[in-house]
Amino acid sequence: MLRSLTRTALRQGARISHRAIATTAVRPADASDLTIQEREQIYPKLGNRDIVGYGFNGNPVYIDREEWPAPAVRFRENTAEVQALRAKEQGDWKALTLEEKKGLYRASFRQTYAEMTAPTGEWKTVIAGLLLGLSFTGWVLIWMKTCVYPPMPRTITKEWQVAQAERMVKQRQGAVLGISSQWDYEKNEWK
């Protein structure tokens, strides 16, 4: 009894380790192989679209990106007219009109590259917002100056500073290395 139990347990253990090691790159089943319930559950937003590629990390999503020319899902659902175009696509492509070719393109892709890279004009909004912000801070500054800060000290004027320098020279402050060392007392001017 114990022996048979052990054997079974070992067999199961060995199988698990085999499975863990045997990793094969299996292509996920085409969505058309799934039943409707499975499809609804796994890809709730897919609708009647074809999954035609691997996608980002295996997620079949549609996205227009310049560095990703072929998304994993076709953009439009397989409606009757698209199916008719696909049937015609099987034949000679020279027989397709320009409209049909455009229809095929738009069935697979949402935007062309030119539309993806087209300028949006968004920079104008950005600049406008930036200038608005700057002018607002300017108004805040003006308000602070008029209503919040006390008046500037009387020493801030040019006349006051000149008079102070004169006074320091007259008092011979810094006669060796300071301000008075720069003053020529014989000629009464700066050296």
Added chain:
Amino acid sequence: MLRSVASRLGSAVCSAARTNVQRTCAVTQVRYRHDVEESAEEFDNRYEAFFNRQDVDGWDIRKAMNDLQGLDLVPEPRIIVAALKACRRVNDYALAVRYMEAVQNKCGDKVGEIWPYLRQEIKPTLDELGILTPEEMGYDKPELAVEDVMDM
């Protein structure tokens, strides 16, 4: 009893480990070397051969196109020709036009110099398969003003 269990356990573990080792070895039959640099010529040959495979399908084509788009190069005309022919084999017209657009995008600001050369090189194939260039499709300028997904 314990001894018999232990000996069975040991032998079973050994055999399991042996089979595992054999299997793992069998998985990596190709040895990838990192000291050999692939030349540009070999690279082009590789992708051309990939697109020219007779059993190539839409998955493979898309994968190769996306990979090529991520590299710092503009594909050689012969790769583009092979890709267009592969699109023909899987009956995907849209993908062919899309790929030419992608290549144009890949030319960057040199598109005025590189794309005329590429177009001249792939022109016979385009005529043979009945593919229109993006310009002929009217896709060199924005056709529709669809809303940006970021604004929705």
